[in-house]
Amino acid sequence: MASDAMRRYPGHENFCYELETLLSNHPPGFIYIHDLEAIRTTTRVTGTILDALSTTSSSPAIFYAQVDCVTSFTARLLYENIVNTLVGWEPRWEDGCANWKDDLDTRWNENMDSFVHGLRAAHTHLSRKAGAVMDTGKGKGKAGVNSDVRLVIVIERPERLKETLPELLVPFTRLSELSRLDLSIIFLSQVGWEDIKPPLGASPDPYYVDVPPPSKEDIVRNLILNFAALCEDSPSSSPFNNPYQSSLKSLYIHFITTLCDVCYPFTHNPQELQYVAAARWPGFCKPLLDQYKACGDIDMESGEAFPPPTNDVRMRLTKTFNPTLTAALEALLPRLTNAADWALANAPPDDLLSLPRAQGVQAAGTQGGGAAQQGAALAALPRMAKFILIAAFLASTNPAKSDVRMFGRGLDERKRKRRATRAPGKTRGGGPSKVAQRLLGPAPFAIDRMIAILGALLEENDFDSRASGKQFKIPGEHTDMEIGRVGVFSYVMELTSMRLLHRTTPSDRLDGPPQFKCAISYDATLALAKELKVALNDLLWDPL
Amino acid sequence: MQDSHIPNLDDVSKTSYYIPFNPSSTKREEHKPKTSIPKSHFEDRDLNNGRELRLSAYKDAWTKCLGRMQEIVRDLQAASVKDVINEVQHSYSNILPGLPFPELPVISLTNSGLGSAVLDSITSELEGKTAIYGGENSNCVLAHIYPGDIPNITTGMRSIITGLIEKQEVDSVKRKSTTSLATYDIKYLIAWYKIWAEDSEGSSPHIIVLLHEFEQIDPLVMRDIFDICSRYVSELPLIFLLSMTSPVSNYLNVTYPRSTLSLLRVRQFSAPTGNEILDALIFNTFFDLEFQPDIMIGPAVFQYIQDYFARYNPSVDTIFTVLQLAHLKHFSTDPLAVFVKDTPSVETLASPDSSPFIDALRNRINTINADEEIPADQYSALVDFVDDARYKFYRGLHSMKLGLHVMLSLLLFLEEQGYTGLKGSPDSGRSSKLWDAMDVVLGGDPERAIKGLAFVARKLKQRELGDILGRMYKLINGLAVALSSAEEEQHAKSEIVAMRTHLTQCGEDDNSFVDVVSAFSTWITGYLTTKLRPLENCPLWDIWYTGLSPFPSDIINPSIRASLVAGLLQPHAFAENLDPHVPHPISGSLRDLPDISILFKRYLDSSKMINVYDWFESFKTVLEDQRQHYKELSTTQASASPRKRGKGKQKASPQVDANEEDDSKWDIHVQARFVRALHELDYLGLIKHTGRKADHLVRTLFDVDDAQ
Amino acid sequence: MPAVLEEESDSSDEEVSELAIVSPKKQAFRADLNPSSNIPESLPDHLLPRFNACRRAILKSLQCPSLVLPAAAEDSVNGIAVKQLVELIDGTVLRAEGNSCLVLGPRGSGKSQMVDACLEKVAAQNPIILRLSGWVQNTDRHALREIAFQLLQQTGTSLLPDSEKVQLDDASEAEEDENPFLDSPDHLAEGPTLSLPPSSHLHALIPVLLTLSRPVVVILDAFDLFALHPRQSLLYCLLDTVQNCRASSESRGIAVIGITSRVDTVQLLEKRVKSRFSGRTIRTAPPADLETCLTMVRTILLPSNMDGCGEGEGEEEEEEEWNNLWTASVERFLAAKDVTNVFNETFTITRDFKVVARILTACIIRIKPSQPYLSFQDVSACTDLQRSRLRTTYLNKLSYPALCLLIASAHTDTAGHKSFTFEMLYDTFRNQVRALASAPVQVNGGNIGMMRCTREAFEELISANIYMCVAAPSSNIAKQFTKYRCVIDQPDVKAIIDKAGNTNLKKWLTKNQ
DSSP states (O other): OTHHHHHHSTTOHHHHHHHHHHHHSOOOSEEEEEESSOHHHHHHHHHHHHHHHHHSOOSSEEEEEEEETTTSOSHHHHHHHHHHHHTTOOOOTTTTTBOOOOSSOOOOSSSHHHHHHHHHHHHHHHHHHTTOOOOSOSTTOOTTTTTTEEEEEEEEOTHHHHHHOHHHHHHHHTHHHHHTSSEEEEEEESSOHHHHOOSTTOSOOOEEEEEOOOOHHHHHHHHHHHHHHHHHHSOOSOGGGOSOOGGGHHHHHHHHHHHHHHHTTTOOOHHHHHHHHHHHHHHHHHHHHHHHHHHOOSOTTTTOOOOOOOHHHHHHHHHHHHHHHHHHHHHHTTTSSOHHHHHHHTOOOTTGGGSOHHHHHHHTOOOOOSOOOHHHHGGGSOHHHHHHHHHHHHHHHSOGGGHHHHHOTTOOHHHHHOOOOOOOSSOTTSSOOOOOHHHHOOOOEEHHHHHHHHHHHHHHHTSTTOSOOTTOOSTTHHHHHHHTBHHHHHHHHHHHHTTSEEEOSOTTOOSSOOEEEEOSOHHHHHHHHHHHTOOHHHHOSSOO | OGGGTSOOTTOTTOSOOOOOOOOSSOOGGGTSOOSSOOOOTTGGGSOTTHHHHHHHHHHHHHHHHHHHHHHHHHHHHHHHHHHHHHHHHTTTSSOOTTOSSOOEEEEEEEOSSSTTHHHHHHHHHHTTSOOSSSOTTOOEEEEEEOGGGOSSHHHHHHHHHHHHHHHSOOOOOOOOTTTBOOTTOHHHHHHHHHHHHHHSOSSSOEEEEEETTGGGSOHHHHHHHHHHHHHTTTTSOEEEEEEEOOOOTTHHHHHSOHHHHTTEEEEEEEOOOTHHHHHHHHHHHHSOSSOOOSSBOOHHHHHHHHHHHHHTOOSHHHHHHHHHHHHHHHHHHOGGGGGTTOOOOHHHHHSGGGHHHHHHHHHHHHHHOOSSOOOTTOHHHHHHHHHHHHHHHHHHHHHHHHHHHHHHHHHHHHHHTTOOOTTSOTTSHHHHHHHHHHHHHHTSOOHHHHHHHHHHHHTOOHHHHHHHHHHHHHHHHHHHTTOSSOHHHHHHHHHHHHHHHHHHHSOSSSHHHHHHHHHHHHHHHHHHHHHOOOGGGSTTGGGTBOTTOOOOHHHHSOBHHHHHHHHHHOHHHHSSOSOTTSOOOSSOOGGGSOHHHHHHHHHHHSOSEEEHHHHHHHHHHHHHHHHHHHHHHHHHOTTSOOOOOSSSOOOSOOOGGGGGSOHHHHHHHHHHHHHHHHHHHHHTTOEEOOTTSTTEEEESOOOOOOOO | OHHHHHHHHHHHHHHHHHOTTTHHHHHHHHHHTSTTSSOOSSOOGGGHHHHHHHHHHHHHHHHSOOOSOSTTTTTSHHHHHHHHHHHHHHHHHHHOOEEEEEEEOOTTSSHHHHHHHHHHHTGGGOOEEEEEETTTOOSHHHHHHHHHHHHHHHHSOOOSOGGGHHHHHHHHHHTSSSOTTOSSGGGGSOOSOOOOOOTTHHHHHHHHGGGSSSOEEEEEETHHHHHTSGGGHHHHHHHHHHHHHHHOSSOOOEEEEEEEOOTTHHHHSOHHHHHHSOOEEEEOOOOSSHHHHHHHHHHHHSOSOOOSSOOOTTHHHHHHHHHHHHHHHHHHHHHSHHHHHHHHHHHHHOOOHHHHHHHHHHHHHHOBTTBOSOOHHHHHHHHHHHTSOOHHHHOSSOOHHHHHHHHHHHHHHHTTOSSBOHHHHHHHHHHHHHHTTTTGGGTTTOOOOHHHHHHHHHHHHHHTTSEEESSOOOTTSOGGGOOEEESSOHHHHHHHHHHHTOHHHHHHHHTTO
16 A cells, blocks of 8 residues: 555665555564665655555554654653644644643643553544444553554654653653553664663664665656656746756656766765756756747647757757766755755856857856855954954964964074974874874964964064054054954954854853864965965964 | 843843943932033133033034934945845745755845844834835744844744744633643644734735844754754745854854755845945045035044954944044034034123133134234124134035045046056055045145146046046036036036047147147146145134044053053043042152052062062051151141042041051051952952962063053 | 566565675575475465465564463473462452562563463453553652552542642642743643642552552562662552551452562662562563574464454365465475574574564565565574664665765774864875875766765764764864764774775775774
8 A cells, every 4th residue: 555655765665565564564662764864755755654554444543643853852842742643633723722632631741651641542532533442441451452543653863862852762662561552653763773772771672674775776766756746836837948847857867867877976865966956957958948949839838748859969968067067066965055046056048059069068167156265255354353363273273382482573483493293194102193283173272372372463464554653662562552452352252252263161250361262264264364464374383 | 220220241242341330429410411521621711601512513413424324324235135125025936946845944144344224124124114125015924033042942942933923913812831732832833823824814924033143042952943943844934034243154054064054045145344334434424525514524533444444343333433432522622613513692702701712712813814803802703704714614625525526536537547546556446546535635735646647647548538528527517516606617617628629629649639638637737736725724624624633542442451550550540530529639649549559559660479578568658658648638637528549449548537546456457458459459360379489479460661 | 566576576686785695595595495395486366365364463473472382381480480470469369468579580581471461360350450660650759640640540539639739730840840831820720630749648648559449459660760769668658558458457459560670679679678578579581492482483473363354265275275385484494494593593692582573573574475485585684684783784885975984084093093073084085085186086977076075974974873972062163173983893894895895995995904
């Protein structure tokens, strides 16, 4: 009966078959489904199967609830979601969003055992609804006595339970024996059971179901299947600017295959691949549509299908757009921009096919990711803030002992040149080799140290750009004045609130100077340094 | 009432707090707002109600200036506000087909420069209060969420949901909290939305959550909230509007994991920042031909603004603050500033107690024009002279602006043609051109610059000359209508026309063209020199023009340590009256200082490590001296109330009858004062405790050059 | 569903490729499975209902495998246990004794099942059965309320004084950490809900159990956890009541049955509690030896009664035919050497029969009308899946960047850094790219900014808990600088990389050793 699920989700046939067989006759009390790569798809598949099972009239009648541990972040939400979904109760605003209640309305959302009571009440209710006679006495109920109603509870992302509600983990895994109902609970996770299993064997071992990562072919078939659905619900305003129409299917198949060839090695996640496809496809088929429009011998009234593109055209499209696929992946996988904007930015020019080939190729060339680099974006900061950031970066990266050598004036260059000697690989002592600080991440520094470094920087690089320092006689006195200004300190706070600096000491601590950490990358700092003409690498203890 | 004075010091987002002065003495008049501005240095020659008059004058001038600048800001932000609102309205229309799952629209607005104005106008627009930016028909509900509202998921969800629900009052029904959905359950929101969407006949109104100071919100919490909301996008058209201050455009990418980002559709907008704002504000306020500021700001202040803006704080508020302070300073220094807007009536001037003011004024005037002296009693003549001077000044200002515009257009043109500009920096961009021009114009001697321009103008080709003439004509023609006395402009126009006609007749390289070019260059020289007369030449210019008087930078950006030290060295300069009963001490001698200052002086005298005992001894000697002094003082003027010292908080001060208190008591007394002063220094962070040496302390402050 | 069938077949092949170890044996098995044996390869259609019914029956019995075999009833451990338990419960229910005992045995040795079975026997007398579990009722007050609730269900009255309710309610809500129930003032107006009684009621309520009109059986699952409650007051009260029951004559009798797998539970009891406990311990045990285990397997695999399909003409011979086929196949299956090997392994690893049950379930699930009989490769595959869960079994198809990261982390590990940041890994990776300029370009000519992709893959690995966060995540540490450690040890990495079969990656990894 879940064969439609099998048809809809190629690559999951085994999974579908197994789960269906399990649930339709005597499932284990605790099933653990583990999917490493495509958890979202698996979740969807599970939903479909359960839906199919619950709709078909079988004995036992199956009722299911699918809850997510992120969405239901407190115990109460979990309980309410589960029970309400099981009995199919929709809380309505008119009656104050009341939860489902049985005849003697006991409150079941309070804690675990009240929840168990709630489950039993729901079960009674459902089996009455299923027109079954309840057998008296809870006492002699082994799992399977009230076998005319079976409850299935799917819990998504149970790994979150371990962090947020650890006390619920064990009871949930034992739910079937606790509630003494024909109930099986399914954990659906991207994480192995080994990682969330509570200690001391507190919960029974689950029945494992592993979903293998989808193969490339599966994904291809999957995406192609979606195309049909898309064709249905995409409004066919004019066939010339509707990328999703059945007559383009052959081209789409071709497109998807190439896409997966390029992108599959980098991510096995079907959603991501479909995302990239959605961003690239309109541009991919646009030239063809333009061509049809140009030759315009198809009357759109009769809705007659376009002729499939010639092999030459197809080859040419592929050749044109292949390089942009990787670009799309690069920009879209980390979400440097979103699909819609990317599609817009990289739409090919009109009538690409009518252009001469060489021209066409670079015409469809991609226009970057769209996300500005951090360094460039920092340009809007005021000059002093930039100096502060550089100083902070230095303070976070250089060891404090090196400061005098790096920034002390009057030292000859040779001394300064002596830097950390990075031993490649192991040290001869066999101990672990020292890792460069910029790899380990910024180290916290006291603000005084940063201010001092800032002073050195300003004295070196900012002296001439100052407005007027006539009243200062002693060398360095002006700088001393500058770094003491309110503006500097207030901007340190400002930068912290922008999360360009991190404050590592609590803000309510009074004794001792506050500690900070630099939060901008090396590249960003380098960009700033270039702008301010600071020779960053000379000031780094351990330069790249 | 009282706690309204105390700011919330835990607020991390604030970078500074205003803690109002609230003396322990319960004198009411401390609290009620001042009706006058601080005394001017020339108090002696002020009108007796001069301070009030000048305050009102200041108010007028500043409000005028401020209003103008706010208009400009509004124009500046209009574009980005429009974009954001448009984006909000169309977040759920024309979604790209074929996405694996619906995305949660997130709009991030980066606004570091323009302050809160942008967000305010956006929200008021979306909430339907205003309809300026075409957001009128946006049917939506908007909740403001601040970082404090989201300490954890539960509270965060609750404050979002309740914030939304209480905005749009759907008929609320009584609910038993225990047996119905929790208020932090998004299902609750969904249920509400169903009802509300039915009520509002509009098709699926949007729900907007505005997250203020987004960077403050803990990403770990926000991640889950995004996750939850994105799951119900199909039922709840949610839109997240993030207001960020950091200029880093990819903050989200840097901070949030990909798993979260893949749920969102982020669109980024940013309000204008940096020099764009500064140029627009300054140029359109003080050098615009349509707008006439009451007082003109001088180059010194402009330079300071530019520097401070670029160096410390590139925001509109900075400019406002600095200019306001400049206004205040101008109006509070010279009593003559009373004349800025209008001249007081003859009667007020005639009143006897304003005679010193009048005398000062007359002397000024007589020095200006020595030929006809104004006799002592002709107040009307004075008034007329001042009014005339005002008229002259404003005309001078206007023509100067005109000259600036002409010069600027010429400059820009020359730059386009690739000639070198004023400061020989060809590729320095429009902004710097602006500032150069202002510098030249206000800076005093424009002659050099004009000569340079004229010289370059000679080298113009025919076509270029044609263009520039055309521009000049358009410029002056456009201005002429707005001008009060336009005969010079008429003249200039006619000359330009003549030159153009002449130009059309002659060919490229015959000498007739050379004539035209030379004519042009001479004309431009003449024109600019007539226009660009330094404002200082106008009579009584310093009433309307701040000129070269420097800006008191330490008011807004003091150096903490320097002012700390200064405060310790000369306390009297800071708190003008340490002790209500006694007038200022005339002698700056050590004994008149408060304890902490005395201690601090000795501190400065000592070496790196201070022996506490020696310190105490030196302190004690000073106090002895002090004691002697007061003994004499009290014997001489027994009437005088006993003098206390220390910043008013010293209750344990020596009594008048110090002479009969025995020495043991006195020693204890001194010790107490010593310890107290010591701890005050400690609080100020001037002392480091190191157990290295017995009863020794370490200085943290070195080689300050002693002011005394 | 033809699509499905062919799908099934090729998937089984790829399964073979996965289990490289067993494939030769499998060949052997295929060899002896030639038509010489009189069992048809695939199922004749008319037997389909039989097949399903049989499968259902087996699954059912697999869910509750009866661990007390009629065969070894008398002398086996469980047999004795049952006798003792029955006698004890009878004592309470029939002779109104007060009894207490502890059912002790390792996991999956059928403790709860046994208790239930024994209670079934006395169902006629309809005793009041109170079931508590240490997993849920983790404080005495919860336990108490649960008792009250179950009493309410079975007798119609919770023995709690009603006057307390409101105030109790507050008490209960006070202990919610961030009070989700206090979001509107009217939370006091509630239906007849049972709220937490203060522990002071213990001494009031528990003795009242004696006054009830029916005998009471209290079952304490996870008894050891109750012993961890402060002052063990619940246990004290219960056991004390048991003692009093001995004295008092009019009571109907009470039995307290503790169930635990923890051996030293009795030592956990405080002196006063222990002195009231009868000290009677009933031991249960898993199947003692492989034979018993196998017999149990056989009995499960050959279900006596198959429900499911109604009688009709020709039913008998169909049933006959099917049973012959099935029995033959099962016998052959169990006779096969390697199959018994698998069971032997399993049995030596763990005596817990549930594991065997799981393995069998998986096998039964796998059989289809197309290949209706249990086979060796099924059972071995299922064993890998259900018993010995090697990470390599499900980590074999990682994306290319993920593999790079795994290698990089292996390198940092050998360099002596147990924990690493993303930047470190990326640095290692970049060096490798410099060293061997072709590394990133390997994949289908799609050369891609590995930086980007690697970071995505990094987060993938984190969310899959392959990289574990060392310190608690804080908003103060940038993503790329949080420290992680790799839970996969180097041999596994090697295996995974070998599976991936990318020569460059292999080279890079072997540079490690």
